[in-house]
Amino acid sequence: MRAIQQREFVGPEVLELVELPPPEPGDGEVLIRVARAGMNFADTHQRRNDYLAAQELPLVPGTEVAGVREDTGERVVALCGTGGYAEYTVAPAALTFPIPEGVDDGTALALVVQGLTAWHLYRTSGRVAPGESVVVIAAAGGVGSLALQLGKPMGAGRVIAVASTQAKRDLALELGADAAVDANAEGLKERLIEANLGRQVDVVFEMAGGAVFDACLAALAPFGRLVVYGIASGEGNEIHTRKLLGRSRAVVGFWLAHCLGRPAMVDEALADLFGRAARGELRAVVGATYPLSEARQAQIDLAERRTTGKVLLDPSG
Helix, strand or coil, X not given: CEEEEECCCCCHHHCEEEECCXXXXXXXXXXXXXXXXXECCHHHHHHHCCCCCCCCCCECCCCEEEEEECCCCCEEXXXXXCCCCECEEEEEHHHEEECCCCCCHHHHHHXXXXXXXXXXXXXXXXXXXXXXXXXXXXXXXXXXXXXXXXXXXXXXXXXXXXXXXXHHHHXXXXXXXXXXXXXXXXXXXXXXXXXXXXCXXXXXXXXXXXXXXXXXXXXXXXXXXXXXXXXXCCCCCCCCHHHHHCCCCEEEECCCHHHHCCHHHHHHHHHHHHHHHHCCCCCCXXXXXXXXXXXXXXXXXXXXXXXXXXXXXXCCC
């Protein structure tokens, strides 16, 4: 089978198109013929081995796929952990889900990682109360574009998008944001408060880190929550407890992997997301589809913020 494999942990040049034998499913696993592999910003961290879970070489990257179960012929979306950038992969049966009628592969892939993340940002980590203001960093991205649409249905008051270009801010407004501001860290605190009609904000979904994190923390109202689900800039932050105590603010981390061993945290949320998508209430923004042979370029474009929404790989290309 054709696959992307790497034998070093460095830049995108290590992603090589190779021929490998199809994987053999073990106990509790299923073999999937991949129709589309999902791509995430976290894949760039996986490639460098600087993310939350350590990787081993040689590595076939890719954490989720949509395709067909070889044993049943059923269309499924699956969380495979690694091995998704290939024509075939194996995934735990417990993390393999039927794709409902009327839901395409791109939408299913967007919902199974970015959708679940957005859902839990509201319900589990952000615990957004009715009427609270919500700020979405990287609002045109995979998680952000879904979080914008979930805001009002999940009870948020004013939803404020943060994005790097005017085109992305326009998309955010189309998806339901009440306001959209520039992502430049300089002056971001003031822009967020202005966008919230002069009031500090209640909840921020933040994945950039560095100066953006600091600006968002400074914009929080008393009892506000800053929910961190990524560090796209690569710049981690340190927080003095005085900054939390002095304004009764909270910083909360979220990593989807901690939900995966808890079926109740996945099944209910995914059923809700699939239902919203099937009813036309939630639109997954599916961006570019790259052929497998262009996985390097796809990761470069992801890292340089050239993409919008869910990015896919086509293993036949």
